[in-house]
Amino acid sequence: MKSLLCYLVTWLLLFCVQPVFASGDFQADYAVQYAISPAGTTIVTQNITLTNNQTNLYPQKYSILLDTTKIKNVIAYDSNQIVPTDITQKDGKTQIVLTFNDKIVGIGKKLSFTLRFENGDVAVKNGNIWEVNIPGITPDADINAYNVTLSVPSSFGPNAYMSPLPAGAGSTWTREQMINGGISAAYGTTQSFDVRLTYFIQNPNVTSTTTEFALPPDTAYQTVSIVSLTPKADRVIRDPDGNWMARYTLLPGASQTVEAALHVDVSLRPKEGFTEDLADTTVYTSEDKYWEVKNPKIADLAKIHTTPRAIYNYVTSALSYDYGRVETTPIRKGAVAALSAPKNSVCMEFTDLFIAISRAAGIPAREVVGYAYTTNPRLRPLSLVTDVLHAWPEYYDQDKQHWVPVDPTWANTTGGVNYFDKLDFNHIVFAIQGTKSDYPYPAGSYRKSGKTTKDVEVRFSSAPFTAKTEKLTTTFSFPSTITAGVRADGTLTIENTSGVAVSTADIVIQSAPIDVGITKTETNIPPLGKISIPLSLTVPNYLTRGSGRFVASVNGVTTQYGFTIQPITSYFIIPIVSFSAILIILIFMTIERARIWKHRKKH
Secondary structure (H helix, E strand, O other), X not given: OEEEEEEOEEOOOEXXXXXXXXXXXXXXXXXXXXXXXXXXXXXXXXXXXXXXOOOOEEEEEEEEEEOOOOEEEEEEEEOOOEXXXXXXXXXXXXXXXXXXXXXOOOOOOEEEEEEEEEEOOOEEEEOOEEEEEEOEEOOOOOEEEEEEEEEOOHHHOOEEEEEOOOOEOOOEEOHHHHHOOOEEEEEOOEEEEEEEEEEEEEOOOOOOEEEEEEEXXXXXXXXXXXXXXXXXXXXXXXXXXXXXXXXXXXXXXXXXXEEEEEEEEEEOOOOOOOOOOOOOHHHHOOOEOOEOOOOHHHHHHHHHOOOHHHHHHHHHHHOOEOHHHHOXXXXXXXXXXXXXXOOOEOHHHHHHHHHHHHHHOOOOEEEEEEEXXXXXXXXXXXXXXXXXXXXXXXXXXXXXXXXXXXXXXXXXXXXXXXOOOOOXXXXXXXXXXXXXXXXXOOXXXXXXXXXXXXXXXXXXXXXXXXXXXXXXXXXXXXXXXXEOOOOEEEEEEEEEOOOEOEEEEEEEEEEEOOOOOEEEEEEEEOOOOEEEEXXXXXXXXXXXXXXXXXXXXXXXXXXXXXXXXXOOOHHHHHHHHHHHHHHHHHHHHHHHHHHHHHHHHHO
């Protein structure tokens, strides 16, 4: 009869069963319960039954290795008594070894025992959101059943996502589900961040120039409020990709450091009523640097993988993340090069390959570069070393009419967590690259030479989420006096002086006594953005004298501007008076000369 040391090894997010005995010696059945307290501590209870498949073997020990030191109150017991445990912690890991009291020998004999402990890393509160990650398991043939249940306190708030949903009876996850990546869930509605960004811009030219950089913009899943922008931009415009481009005029040889403070709210689901009209899909299905749509390899893949989900699944499985490249400064290779060296990929290659295949398949796709919060860079790595940024792709959903973000990189590194049907609360968009594959540059790319401090600072906001107030100011630039019969020109400037974008501006302009009516609607006006509307007015009656006015209504707020109308004869008053005065003087001088000449003639 042989005593056998049975090692079952568990990692925090990947449950690896690696027994030292031969495969098939024992069959293991698991019933695992995760009970989370309001404070986030998780009581893990593993009820395990080992069935002996051999006549002359019995299990002597059981070992579990956890990739955390936040383990306490460990207890193990079988049907009769406490099972001795030996706990050691080293290099950030905890090993628990059980030595069984009973020696269960004989084919078909069962050894049942329970291991219970508290784990402080299963449930973590990040900002406003509770995140729960339960480890998956490896596809080991010796594991016959592996059923998991989860209980979460109501104080965590509403469930934002749970992937996958339980498939077994009584809200239980099954062995098949746990093999495919474990359980990922979040509770809450909105995550809030305070963000500070630094941009160093310069003009090396000998003439003045206008330079620009991208501020984090609003998206279907992200709402941005600009708390301060120092110094203030000359103007902020929204480009075709939806970026907020801050523009500054710099003198020859001048440089400027710009500090931006922002509040960012991230939601899991798209904002209600948010749509993005994509009038020209060819822009987002065409070839560009890094997105080699016409390459035969890419074209062939696009014929096989014809939907965003299929492309996502292919990219996730075809590429492997190279952690070694992150330790250097990774150079972007593009989609085709990613296929040539699939095991040497970082987030840029996962993103570029998804975009290239999608575009080749006729699916509009683009790249997002930004910040992604992670507590485990091995599990959810950040691959762009400049202030630790991340890249992920988006595809355009024609039915929903907005861009949908996915993250094939993290799907690969987490062992199959679903980042297709939902993203998470941790991705912040800094810049969108769609019309071009390498512009605009994200925050973190404008570092001053020699600077050692960070240009990107992100922290969870202590302030609760509150809807910001939009504010549009209306200013007329028009002559205070106009002349009847002569066209007068001016402009109406509407500026968003608030820190948040204005989704819609309904504008109505009318004038009196001459009716000049202008009606238009502007959408997605960024903070500090301006709209200039030309004004033109002609009073037809040349002799009209009086007053007039413009009335502008912007989202129901009215602004008036008055002006004076003078008849066209007013143009001639000064010339006539001047001419008359000159004429009188000339007549007087002529008469006087004649008198003097006559007087001289007499004498």
